Amino acid sequence: MYDRRVVRGNTYALQVIPACTHPDPLEIQRQRETRRRALARKRTKEQEQSRTPEPVEGREHVCVQTELYLEEISDWVIGIDTECQTDAFLDRPPTPLFIPAKTGKDVATQIEEGELFDFDIEVKPILEVLVGKTVEQALLEVMEEEELARLWAHQCAYAELRNAELAEVQRLEEQDRRYREEKERRKRQHKELLQKQKETTEKIAARAFAKRYLADLIPSVFNNLHESGFFYDPIERDIETEFLPWLMTEVEETLERKVLGRTMLDSLIRTVVEKRLDAFSSQPSFDQTEEPAEEPKPTDIEPQVAIETDADDQPVTEEKETEKLVAEAQRPRRISFMLHDSDQAETEDLETE
């Protein structure tokens, strides 16, 4: 750094500083004027010269001159090399003991044994505290261990008890389960037994009842069958089915023959009577005898029926029959009746024959 006050470099090459420090007023004035002129010249020069661009907003161009602070870098300072060497170490003698001069008074004091304090008495409380604390700590540790051991033993005993109780509970549970199952089984067995018994009694009762109910089944069945004709006497059946129809047909045939005969006879008689009528028509008095003969016929029939039942009056009946036969064509209803009567007569005839 350049300090104007400090002289650098050659002192004898430098200019002599003026001795007087108070400059003349004239000199000062002249200096001022020259400065002013220089400034004016500078300004004109600046104005003529092309200026540097205008400063940016907010900034200001400032002229700076480092003249005052210029340093000649190439200034070679004159230097001289010199060497120096100290002598080899010499043994220094020890410094003598510094004993200051004695001033003041000499006074001596001495602490005899037993004057300051009694070690044995004083050490007791300290020792007591030390030993006491150590023992207390040791006791604490031992107590802790003992407590832990006691707790552990207590826990073991408790665990044992707990296990024993648990086992007892489970044993009783098991026992209870067994008893219950046994009870259930027995109850079931007993129920089955009762069920079976009930069934057996019901079966017996049903059997007895059925037996009694069906006791007269067979006779009633046989009765019913018998009544409905399932058990028939074969001969009787035979007679009924074959013999009697044959008999009836034969009887019918015989009766038909009889009827035929009678019809023949009727027609014969009719023709005869007609012939006679014709023959006797010349004599009309016989008509009246015939008509009354016809009228009492309905009344005659009843007594005739009564009479005809007699088997002894056969010829009489024959006569009556012939009289009836005259009026047959007009009274068909009576014919059948008469036929019936004649049938009966015929059967009687047949029987007598």
Added chain:
Amino acid sequence: MAHARISANLPPNIDPTKAPIAFGRRGLPKLNEELQSPELLTQQRALMALCDLVHDPEKVYQMVEIGFLDNLKTLLRHHDSTIRQKTTEVLYIMAMHSVGRQGLIQNGVISALAELLDDPVDICRKNTHQTFEMMAKLPEGAVDILRAGLIPFLVLKLKTEPDEIQELILDTLSNCLRVEASEALANDAVTILKEKLTHPSVAIRSKAAWVLLEIGTHPEGKNTICEEVTPVLVSLLEDADPEVQASATGALMFATVKPQGRFSALGAGAIPPLLKLVAEETSKARLSAIKTLTMLAEVPEGRRTLLGHTDTFQQCLNDPSEAVKRAAQIAIRVIQWKPF
């Protein structure tokens, strides 16, 4: 610049592996921040300091309140084994306090710990199993473990892990299976436990028998045990160690509730060793033995055999324990019961 340290020699009681703990209430929050720092050394030192602090229940409560457990859960998956080991140790010590246990359940730490079951480092796994064991002692903890579906993994691990970890697993299983046994049965736990019953180590034998006991409290478990395990349990009754005898008797007690169990126990000749156990005044298995004999007395052959031994039960009536007296009375009543 002035340092807080005056001399280059550290004071004699400082452990350089631990982070310095701030005073009073500021201690744990500062450790919390240090745990989240990206630098490994800081995290390790913070964890070491935490392990010491966590023995105090008040600190545990404060930790749960501040929300340490989320950070610890993240750290469980760290690649550095020291960090994992220390984190699991912290969680284990927390689980020893009741507040800590509650906090662990609420923050779902158990499922996060489940990932560490396959950790290559032994000590991490051991701490994990210790934590599970502690949690399983609490009923909600046991339910949580069951719900996280850890039982199949634990049963599988029984085959592969070293002995001390197996003991921890057996303890965890016994506490969890007390609640529900179906998952374990589905994973064929009974076969594995049957092998363990003949293990040379006493602790493993007794704990395996205890797990079988817990399985036997459930009906479906009883069926499996009756079929396969009863003869082995009967042989364990004559084991030298009283713990093993006690657990085996307990397991038999539950196995003989069902009729098939009773028959298989009788067939294996369970009555003489049980009578011996009852006769001993100071055996732990006395109560269980009396109960088992009560179960066996409900079977006709058992009753016949036991009718000759009722004086043993009479002696039990003088036992100081109330439960034993009651059990002996019940036993005498069952033995002398007649159907008519």
